[in-house]
Amino acid sequence: MRDDSEFSEFAEAAVTRLRQTVFLLSRDWHLAQDLTQITLSKVYLKWRRIDDPHAYAKKTLPRAFLDHKRRCSSDEFAVADLLGLSESNVKIQSMRSLAILRNLLDEGTPAGSATGQL
Numbered sequence: 200m201r202d203d204s205e206f207s208e209f210a211e212a213a214v215t216r217l218r219q220t221v222f223l224l225s226r227d228w229h230l231a232q233d234l235t236q237i238t239l240s241k242v243y244l245k246w247r248r249i250d251d252p253h254a255y256a257k258k259t260l261p262r263a264f265l266d267h268k269r270r271c272s273s274d275e276f277a278v279a280d281l282l283g284l285s286e287s288n289v290k291i292q293s294m295r296s297l298a299i300l301r302n303l304l305d306e307g308t309p310a311g312s313a314t315g316q317l
Contacts, residue, residue: 202244206246215252216258224264234263 222231238260279286
C-alpha cells in the first residue's frame with residue numbers, strides 16, 4: 200500500500216511533464232497549471248487503489264482538458280442565448296477581445312488608450 204510521501208515523490212516527478220503536455224493542448228500556462236493540479240488531485244484520490252499512477256494521470260489529464268473545453272462551450276452557448284446572438288458571433292467577439300487584451304498586455308499600453316474595437 201502506498202503512502203502520502205510516495206504520492207509527493209510521484210507528484211514532484213510528474214508535475215512538469217503533465218503541465219507541458221496540457222500546455223501543448225491548451226497553449227495557456229495558467230490553464231495548464233490548473234488542469235495539472237486537477238489531475239494530481241484525482242490521482243491522489245485514487246492513490247491507494249491504482250496500480251500505475253503514471254498511466255492513470257496520462258488518462259486523466261486529457262479528460263480534464265476535454266471537460267474544461269465542454270464547460271467553456273456551454274458557457275458560450277449560454278452567453279449567446281442570453282444576448283440573442285449566434286454562438287459563432289460570441290466566439291468571434293471573444294477572440295477579438297482577447298487579441299486586443301493580449302496586445303495591450305504585451306505592449307504595456309494603458310487600458311484606456313486601446314484603439315481596437317470590441
